[in-house]
Amino acid sequence: MLFNHTAEYAFRAMAILAGEYDAGERVRAKELAQLAAIPEHYISKVMRHLVVAGLVEALRGHGGGFRLARPPSAITFMEVLDASDWSSEDRRCAFGFGACNPKNPCSLHNTWSQLHGCVNQWARQTTLAEVRSLEHLHAELASQAAPKD
Amino acid sequence: MLFNHTAEYAFRAMAILAGEYDAGERVRAKELAQLAAIPEHYISKVMRHLVVAGLVEALRGHGGGFRLARPPSAITFMEVLDASDWSSEDRRCAFGFGACNPKNPCSLHNTWSQLHGCVNQWARQTTLAEVRSLEHLHAELASQAAPKD
DNA sequence: CCATCAACAGACATCGGTGTCCGTTGTTTT
DNA sequence: AAAACAACGGACACCGATGTCTGTTGATGG
Numbered sequence: 412m413l414f415n416h417t418a419e420y421a422f423r424a425m426a427i428l429a430g431e432y433d434a435g436e437r438v439r440a441k442e443l444a445q446l447a448a449i450p451e452h453y454i455s456k457v458m459r460h461l462v463v464a465g466l467v468e469a470l471r472g473h474g475g476g477f478r479l480a481r482p483p484s485a486i487t488f489m490e491v492l493d494a495s496d497w498s499s500e501d502r503r504c505a506f507g508f509g510a511c512n513p514k515n516p517c518s519l520h521n522t523w524s525q526l527h528g529c530v531n532q533w534a535r536q537t538t539l540a541e542v543r544s545l546e547h548l549h550a551e552l553a554s555q556a557a558p559k560d
Numbered sequence: 561m562l563f564n565h566t567a568e569y570a571f572r573a574m575a576i577l578a579g580e581y582d583a584g585e586r587v588r589a590k591e592l593a594q595l596a597a598i599p600e601h602y603i604s605k606v607m608r609h610l611v612v613a614g615l616v617e618a619l620r621g622h623g624g625g626f627r628l629a630r631p632p633s634a635i636t637f638m639e640v641l642d643a644s645d646w647s648s649e650d651r652r653c654a655f656g657f658g659a660c661n662p663k664n665p666c667s668l669h670n671t672w673s674q675l676h677g678c679v680n681q682w683a684r685q686t687t688l689a690e691v692r693s694l695e696h697l698h699a700e701l702a703s704q705a706a707p708k709d
Numbered sequence: 710c711c712a713t714c715a716a717c718a719g720a721c722a723t724c725g726g727t728g729t730c731c732g733t734t735g736t737t738t739t
Numbered sequence: 740a741a742a743a744c745a746a747c748g749g750a751c752a753c754c755g756a757t758g759t760c761t762g763t764t765g766a767t768g769g
Binding site for chain 3: 626
């Protein structure tokens with residue numbers, strides 16, 4: 412529910428790439444699949460969407476791999492969703508009885524709008540900069556044994 | 561995305577039943593299927609879940625049909641989700657890299673929590689009382705155009 | 710008691726998302 | 740130029756959610 416597997420994979424892959432962005436390193440598909448827990452033979456399709464959408468740069472051949480096309484702070488979760496899956500179909504009033512639009516709302520339209528607005532706002536405002544790489548997280552936990560929260 | 565078909569059907573069916581609640585009328589499956597735009601032969605399964613969960617009362621035989629087991633204001637959307645689909649699987653950190661829990665959060669955990677909290681709050685606070693039946697809506701629109709009664 | 714109604718229950722078919730496989734294309738190294 | 744590398748691209752298999760069909764059970768009316 413909420414997101415399908417493909418979108419989830421995309422988020423995880425982007426999170427890894429965001430962690431590597433400062434180092435400027437490219438990450439190969441096989442490596443990325445392991446780090447992000449994505450089926451090794453499926454990641455190809457996931458990444459393709461992200462590359463076509465212009466969120467990720469791909470380079471073939473020796474030394475090739477994937478890299479964010481922009482700084483993490485310039486990539487919103489909405490863009491990742493758009494790239495991977497969220498078709499316009501998914502944005503319609505999920506409760507719509509047949510034809511449902513703001514001018515002729517169905518009986519669930521208002522309720523739906525509240526939820527949809529909430530999710531939309533989250534997706535638009537959250538960027539990959541919010542993500543902390545596993546490396547950073549582990550390093551932090553290791554260096555300071557006291558949690559903050 | 562967000563919700564699957566079964567959950568959507570459940571919401572629509574409950575919306576119809578909520579509109580009929582005051583009248584005390586039972587609605588037959590075939591009728592309900594047409595009103596809520598649910599495949600006629602599939603509605604049986606959808607309703608079964610809602611009946612088992614105790615949200616809907618079913619009566620067989622002549623004059624039978626479905627009816628809300630409680631007033632619309634006493635049924636939250638979360639209950640409908642629980643009844644139809646939302647397994648505990650769906651509540652885990654959707655971005656989780658393998659084992660992910662509050663004590664050992666993944667790099668996407670915080671971000672996920674924000675969205676999850678938002679959706680949870682919506683589902684818990686919204687009840688079927690928020691729903692306006694098509695009848696009421698149509699009646700209102702009609703009365704605005706040509707008031708009578 | 711019988712006929713009718715309508716929910717119940719499960720077997721089966723279908724479809725789309727997911728996952729696998731393999732050959733192709735483009736890049737780098739030797 | 741050849742070989743190694745790694746993303747690209749499509750064909751195909753798989754599986755669970757969805758949808759269909761048919762018979763059964765329980766309730767009501769005559």
